[in-house]
Amino acid sequence: MSTTSMPAILDAVRQRALSDSEALALADYSDTAALAEVAGELRDRGYGGVVTYSRKVFIPLTHLCRDVCHYCTFAKTPKRIEQAYMPVEQVLAQVREAEKLGCKEALFTLGEKPELRYRAAREALAEMGFASTLEYLAHVAGRVLEETSVLPHINAGCMTDDEIAMLRPVSASMGIMLESASERLCEKGMPHYGSPDKAPAVRLETLARAGRACVPFTSGILIGIGETRRERIESLLALRALHTQHGHLQEIIIQNFRAKPDTKMASAPEPDLDELLWTIAVARLIFGAEMSIQAPPNLSPGVLPQIVAAGINDWGGVSPVTPDFVNPEAPWPHVERLAKETALSGKLLQERLTIYPRYIRDAERWLDKALRPRLLQAVDGQGMPRVDDWLTGQSDSAPDSDMALLRKERVAASRPIAAILRRAEAGERLDEDEIVQLFAARGDDFAAVCRSADRLRQQVCGDTVSYVVNRNINYTNVCYFKCQFCAFSKGKLSENLRGRPYDLSAEEIARRADEAWQRGATEVCMQGGIHPEYTGQTYLDILATLRAASPDMHIHAFSPLEVWQGAETLGLPLEEFLRQLKAAGLNSLPGTAAEVLDDEVRAVLCPDKINTQQWLTVMETAHGVGLPTTATIMFGHVDGYQHWARHLLAIRDLQARSGGFTELVPLPFVASESPIYLKGNARRGPTFRESLLMHAVARLVLHGLIDNIQASWVKMGEAGVLACLNAGANDLGGTLMNETITRAAGASHGEEVGPAEMDARIRAMSRSPRQRNTLYGEADPAQRERAARAESLKDVVNTPASKYERSKRGLIASG
Structure with missing residues (x-):
């Protein structure tokens, strides 16, 4: 030749x-x-x-x-x-x-x-x-x-x-x-x-x-x-x-x-x-x-x-x-x-x-x-070595190396990354390979991705940081699903990990909801394990109990898994069951049970759970009957950057069709008490760099379709939240009152951050706090006043699971 x-x-x-x-x-x-x-x-x-x-x-x-x-x-x-x-x-x-x-x-x-x-x-x-x-x-x-x-x-x-x-x-x-x-x-x-x-x-x-x-x-x-x-x-x-x-x-x-x-x-x-x-x-x-x-x-x-x-x-x-x-x-x-x-x-x-x-x-x-x-x-999600000791839910400070990059006066993105960022800021749909490149960004590229996301946050949300006063009520920790990551749920008689199995009575559910309202909450977030004796009627009864206890409370409840299981147990079409839930008082759905929307990951992480398409179907159907939802991604376990990219694109494409997502909530995996980690089959959670990039890349991928990116203070900690707010996030989620799922997995950050403390933290970050409702409107003034003078929480009562309450209907009226 x-x-x-x-x-x-x-x-x-x-x-x-x-x-x-x-x-x-x-x-x-x-x-x-x-x-x-x-x-x-x-x-x-x-x-x-x-x-x-x-x-x-x-x-x-x-x-x-x-x-x-x-x-x-x-x-x-x-x-x-x-x-x-x-x-x-x-x-x-x-x-x-x-x-x-x-x-x-x-x-x-x-x-x-x-x-x-x-x-x-x-x-x-x-x-x-x-x-x-x-x-x-x-x-x-x-x-x-x-x-x-x-x-x-x-x-x-x-x-x-x-x-x-x-x-x-x-x-x-x-x-x-x-x-x-x-x-x-x-x-x-x-x-x-x-x-x-x-x-x-x-x-x-x-x-x-x-x-x-x-x-x-x-x-x-x-x-x-x-x-x-x-x-x-x-x-x-x-x-x-x-x-x-x-x-x-x-x-x-x-x-x-x-x-x-x-x-x-x-x-x-x-x-x-x-x-x-x-x-x-x-x-x-x-x-x-x-x-x-x-x-x-x-x-x-x-x-x-x-x-x-x-x-x-x-x-x-x-x-x-x-x-x-x-x-x-x-x-x-x-x-x-x-x-x-x-x-x-x-x-x-x-x-x-x-x-x-x-x-x-x-x-x-x-x-x-x-x-x-x-x-x-x-290793991290790319297979590169972890180079710091930061852990989700446990570390109080941020790694110096990452923070130094974020503080650099001038950063020069590589030509490929700069081109992707220009497309994202213009609202164009990125492809999977481009999103993977953003997650793999290191050095100046990492800082450039965060800054690009922060520019979009400033453009869309300004310098306001929002949060909602809410209470999580996890009505049972008994679950017959075998999700490998979950340290919260238990078999009916299991006493391993943290505490005995429980199944709340209707009276305790109502008491917690009423107490939350009296303390200024505008939302109760209801989620639990999938109890083998629950049916769709159980969820309808829970709504009836909540409505009787607190007529004006926004009920943010039931993961797509619970909705799917509830419809199946009643033999109802998904849309009909969602309409019944809405008529019974449901206002919106949390976007949990998503983990990572890729069936390659789900086959390892939660093989008996609903699959990617089923999760998306529940959400699209909910949006169709007028129930808005959040979206989440739990990352940093057995997944990789290509899986994260597919997840974000699935959320983006559904939002383009339905418009029903109010926010995306990145949830860094908390490993220390998780069964899959304890068995040696998962990573230790995402690195700090990856956690920041998830917030930043989500802002870039979803720009023009989902305006709100939430940072979980329970998982990121105060220093981590500050970094997220400079990398695309604009919301801190809820004050929680009770949080048990993340803490069961090993997180050590606090269970409640009241409005006064939340406001002080946000102002210390040179941002303006805004107390919102679930759908990002203004919080009710009367509830804001109650939240400002809230008394301490009373001790909760976790009804032992062996005393299963077949009815979740209660007769307690609002105080």
Whole structure:
């Protein structure tokens, strides 16, 4: 294929994968700048404005190796080392020190099966009670997992199926450098001569074994050791073929040879910068936008922006503790310096884990069952590491790093994010991919998304912050549904978690409603578990009791699940049941039971609950009979950004048809007492950045259709609410009087914030408070007066569930 066809090839790679013949044609094309231009476009498509790295500690478990690569200074003979293997306690001491410095990866590197060559290795292993180096490695990596929070990444060389199976439960990822697929380099006089484990077929078979075993794997090539450009491409194509078959290669490393003293290749020429940039660009063109392409930063000091421009998206592992034992002459750059050099290329340096996000998101396939809880606790919704200790419902302060970004005088959004924000501010419908990009925003992009949302909030709502004086009445915590996230509901006789099962009497429901009215409430919010003995008539009776107790109270009641179940138990069409509820006194519906409106998530989170379409049908039908509703999203558990995007679009599209949503309420998942979290099957809730972005992105996606975005002070805390009010939110929900569902899940923030305190908090945020009613009108003046002089709440009475009240009708009249 002639170079005259190269423009066509470069144009084609923007749309599709290159064929092998097209890729091989790149070997004769020397215009590195042209290659890098297209490679940079592909990298930006896959990774946007982020370049990642892993904060690691380097563990050289043994320097003994049976191979004799002519460029290597890592491998040593027994006479040149003090001990054959690092003792496990020495490893743990280094890992613990690294853990204190924020390291999340322990990179185990070692020579190839030295016991096959050296008696010293065999004797050392026998003395420790192990039959092989890899058996000892499995033991050490297991101890690291048990005793620290650091995740092992294992570079163990060539392995059998059994060895991979042995190491998989104790490592989050593994790797082996192919280096080259050229058999020529194994011939006499070439760098791999005398090194049986460097035979390309042997290494490729290990890579294939890892793929079949579903191990997230790292590989790559070493350039400048005598191979040709065509041979590099052949090596990359061999790796691509394996990845196409198994999908297990999480990154491809392009490592440039560095000549080292006291080796056979001490005087060999090193590849120049153009050679490195050319190879990086070609690797990107061959693997496309999605593959992570990495180049070690310590091997190319002073030219890192050029390397980024050639198409990499990752710097690999960088250690603040240990040197690069493979290239000891090349010190790691400090992370702060690496961040600055990355910024010079217009990119944000972002920490990642040793295992890449897409493999974490499909953990059942790619991770041993024992490792999944560790990974879930360590990551956010994208699969990136959590870098602060903020927890929903428990943290009183906001992370300094996020707040510093929000306070920056000037922020420069990347071109893709800036384009999306312009469309959102114009009221255009964003697509799923654009919304995902907004949720993934970090650094200046994160601040830009929040500021864009805040501009829209100012435009639509001004500086007024509203709230409603209300009371939550959760009439039963008995529920026959098995929602995995719920710490509130209980089986009929369950006494686990927080308190005994209860089922309120009609008299207690009426008493609470009357007390709420006397204390200035304009709304009661009624929700509970789905008691196995409840029917639709139960909900109608509850409304009758409330209306008798408090004729003028706004009744905001019954989730779509309760409505659906009520209609089914009475054998009524959904619309007819909703009309009956309205006639009985129902004023509006809460938008709960939504969790995340994506059935992929619901299948894990609440498999026996109504599905996405059923939830939307209840809401659309309610809007059709004149019952307005709120909308919610509970996020930060087993979901990802694409699920959040689908949820917001479902709400937006329904609102465009019906106009019945009054507000969106983001509900960050409170994990600590949630069953799914306690079982190790969910994350710890969203990060602070994600929680802010949910409010901001919701404002942007729903602009022009839903004006009110609510921040939950119970879940976000006072500092979090302040940040939300500067990121698109304009409402603080209710004063609550009683709140039990969030607290049952482990939240520690208060149960009631009265109007005086709410007003003071809002004014302290330099905003104007407004007490509203449920539908965002002005609160009744008489009720405002009552709220201002409200007495303390009386103790509640939770009727034990064993004394089931078959009738919810009461005779208490309003006081």
